[in-house]
Amino acid sequence: QSVVDFERLSEHASAFQGHDVGFCCLGTTRAKAGADGFVRVDRDYVAQAAELARAGGCKHFVLQSSRGANRHSSFLYLRVKGEVENLVQAVGFDRCTILRPAVLLCKRQESRPMEWVVQQFLGVVAWGFPTAYSVPVETVARAMVASVLQPGERNVEVLENGAIHKLGKA
Numbered sequence: 001q002s003v004v005d006f007e008r009l010s011e012h013a014s015a016f017q018g019h020d021v022g023f024c025c026l027g028t029t030r031a032k033a034g035a036d037g038f039v040r041v042d043r044d045y046v047a048q049a050a051e052l053a054r055a056g057g058c059k060h061f062v063l064q065s066s067r068g069a070n071r072h073s074s075f076l077y078l079r080v081k082g083e084v085e086n087l088v089q090a091v092g093f094d095r096c097t098i099l100r101p102a103v104l105l106c107k108r109q110e111s112r113p114m115e116w117v118v119q120q121f122l123g124v125v126a127w128g129f130p131t132a133y134s135v136p137v138e139t140v141a142r143a144m145v146a147s148v149l150q151p152g153e154r155n156v157e158v159l160e161n162g163a164i165h166k167l168g169k170a
Contacts, residue, residue: 002015009048009049009052010048010052012052013052013056016049016052016053016055016056016058017056017057018056018057019053019056019057019058020058020059020060021059021060021061021062021148022049022050022058022060022062023062023144024049024050024062024064025064025144026041026042026045026046027041027042028041028042030076030077035076038076038077038080042080042081042084043083043084043087046063046084046087047088047091050088051091054091054093058093059093059094059095060093060094060095060096060097060148061088061091061093061095061096061097062096062097062099062147062148063084063085063097063098063099064099064140065081065084065085065098065100066081066100067100067101067102067161068081069081069082069085070082071083071085071086085158089156093155094155095152095155095156096155096156097152097156097157097159098156098158098159099140099143099144099147099159099164100158100159100160100161100164101135101140102133102134102135102161103133103134103135104134104135104137104140105134105136105137106136135161135164135165135168138168139164139165139168139169140164141168142167142168143163143165143167143168146167146170147167
């Protein structure tokens, strides 16, 4: 593991050298970082990390994005996720896998009361509709690894929530 300063990421280019596969789950919230900070972390840092990974020899980049990502969205979150998907694809990896999970089900150390309420509700909904509105983070992680272990059919693959569930349980 290497600890890097994302504000000076280019100074850590050596940490990105010699890896065949790159995984990226970097993100923050607008509430935590403000609108500008959110854009810097979720778009700019991710795009720069992808560029450094490619320059360091990475062939396959796996990006966790979000359901509904769309660079034309009027919602900042979805717009930034769509923008970063396009930036990562433009880097020119031999293979790029983008996962678009729905609401992530996980236990957090920080308190997010509204998110907790939504997760409790979606946890119940998941009994009847397991792939519709949410996905456990462990399933996303398994799907990310599985996407690397199986041959790709296309240069860029976008996996929506249902495909993430399926691949994460394979």
